[in-house]
Amino acid sequence: MPIEPAVLLYDEQCELCQAGVSWISALDRDRRIRCLALQGLDVAALDPRLDPETCLRELHVITAGGDVLAGWEGVRHLLGLLPAVATVATAARRWPVADRAGRRFVQAVTASRWDLMRVHGRTGHAGTPPRPPGALSPFWVCYTTEMLLRLPLVVATTVRQLGANATDWARTRGRRISLLDGRLTICFLTGTPTALVPLAFGERFTVAVYDGVAIDPGSSRMRRSLGRHLDGLGTGLRAVVATHAHEEHVGNLDWLADRTGADVLASPATAALLRPPYEVPLGRRAVIGTIPPLRRWQPIGDEVATRTGHLEVLPAPGHTLDHVVLFDPAEGVLLAGDSFMGETFATPNADVDGDRWIATLERLSALDVTVLVEAHGHVHTVREDIPDVAGVVVRRDPKEAIRTKLDNLRWLRAQVEFGRREGLSDRAIEATCYPWGPQWSWERKGLDELARLFTRGRFSRTQVVRSFQRRHDDVFPQVRAVRFAATADPGP
Ligand SMILES: [Zn+2]
Known part of the structure; x- marks a missing residue:
């Protein structure tokens, strides 16, 4: 019974x-x-x-x-x-x-x-007692209690994710995956010690080759791996494109162009960032590699000619100010670089601008995207002509994925604005942005804190809060101050 x-x-x-x-x-x-x-x-x-x-x-x-x-x-x-x-x-x-x-x-x-809920913006709750701003001790008591309550779950999911990252890395290491009848090839780039990044955080390194155009050909430390892929790619590379100036995207622009006779195309904002002096922070330089100065480049313009057609070039600031994406309107393929980066937003780089990222995703969500190609190893699509590739193809409608990310960013912006109005500290706002309730928040907690530790806070949830306060005329700390000093603002 x-x-x-x-x-x-x-x-x-x-x-x-x-x-x-x-x-x-x-x-x-x-x-x-x-x-x-x-x-x-x-x-x-x-x-x-x-x-x-x-x-x-x-x-x-x-x-x-x-x-x-x-x-x-x-x-x-x-x-x-x-x-x-x-x-x-x-x-x-x-x-x-x-x-x-x-x-x-x-x-x-x-x-x-109830104090906790009030800080979380749930003031409509019947019986919520009023509380002077700044009096947060019940909030931290609640927050810490919740953390302790979930700690075993957080540890378990972190271990599981590290295992999944290792599996995905091993599955795709050095592989070349051809999709859309060979129109799109994703080459997985390896190198030591760059593998630490995919193993710890799940972000693998790739170069996408789309109809004769190579996009983001990796960092200087991945050059040997890129060289091995070159033979398999065949001839006829027309252009090498950088979506933005981060070191794992731009380390081999000239190198690849020299070997293939292709043109290097970049936005003026990206090219400006690749002029010395620039400085990749020590940890990233040691693991991923440094940025060689760009010798020759042409402005990317609004369109890039491919072997059989063209790609539209769309400004996509947010992840960085200089970011552009490439879109094939005929196929519905969006080569997104780092302008998507998963459906939720955590541990961004210190040069993220949250408001601009929202505006970018609003524009991208209006496109008829059927295949979303990310620079770090995932392809989001429900198209049946793209086979299941374990660790690479995510069976998710890219338009829905973009909308989910957009909703997440808008919610985070509202939390930050609410926290500002209430006079909360950045730390308290950060805690309200990552409440313990939703699974997306706590299941990434372990890896997010690992990222904070490894990068001394440069990649952390704190940067999410800061990303909604940035204005392009601010004086930015550290990386941004150095790397964006010479940048012309590409506009929203
Ligand atoms: Zn990036």
């Missing part, structure tokens, strides 16, 4: 409730607990003894036997239903001191969770 499950009524807007529900779904093997969000639920119809206000104030549980339990009594009952943690419930029943500690803890959490 199936067991009638106990029902947990929880507040979907509360990060703590969400953390609890994540754990219940991980531990409740026998499905003895049914979790129902209060939002959109007719509580009185479920049980006439209950009303929404009381349920929002604290957690309520309806046991399988029909009892209604609130707060700590409810938590203790649920703990007893989960074999992995049932000893906690047993201990609380046996020892009054443990029971009191549990009750105090749940009371403290219940009292401070």
Whole structure:
């Protein structure tokens, strides 16, 4: 006979409730607990003894036997239903001191969770007490508690992601993948110690060759790998294009052009960045390579002629100010460089401009894109003429992917603006931008903190907050100050 499950009524807007529900779904093997969000639920119809206000104030549980339990009594009952943690419930029943500690803890959490929600911009919550700006201790208490609650999950997903990164890297290492009847070839570039980047963060290095045009041919440390691909590519390379001036995209522009007789095409803004003096930060220089000065180049213009047609050149500032993308309107292929970079936004480089990136994605989302080619090894498409390639082809409609990224960026901008209005510190704003509730936020936490550590904060979630405050006439710190000093603003 199936067991009638106990029902947990929880507040979907509360990060703590969400953390609890994540754990219940991980531990409740026998499905003895049914979790129902209060939002959109007719509580009185479920049980006439209950009303929404009381349920929002604290957690309520309806046991399988029909009892209604609130707060700590409810938590203790649920703990007893989960074999992995049932000893906690047993201990609380046996020892009054443990029971009191549990009750105090749940009371403290219940009292401070509304402060957290207010900081998260959920001021519409009934009964939310007003609070002077800057008084954040309940917020940090909540934030830290949530972090501890999720830490094992974060560690587990980080380990899993590192494993997946290693698998993808091994699958594609040095490979050349030909798609669209040979019109598009993606060459995976290797080198030591550049492999550290794909292994740690999943960003592999590639050069895309589209109908006789090579795009972003890697860094100086990947030259040998690029040379090995050259034989397989055949002749007839017409142009070598840089989408932007980051070192893993521009290290072999002249080198490849010298060997193939192709022209080097770049935007004037990118070419200006490739004139000395420039400085790649030490860590990136050591792992990825430095930027050789650009000897000869032609302005890329609005169109690039390919072997059989042409590519439109579209300005795409955001990831960097000089970024351009290439689009084949006939095929719906967008060669996006780094203008997409996954559906959520975290640990950007220190030269990101969030507002401009939103404007760029708005324009890209209006294009009829059927194949989105990223510079770091992924192709997003649902087209059936593109086969499944493990670790490369992502079966996702590129237009939807772009819209999702756009929504994520707009939400982050709203969080940053809200935080500014409330007078919060950058650290607190960062925490509100990455709440513990949504999976996209906590499952990347481990790798994002690793990126912060390795780059001493240059690639970090803090940069997301800063990216929405940048104006192109600001004086920027470190990398940006050096690298963009000579740049003409390419305009929005
Ligand atoms: Zn880049």
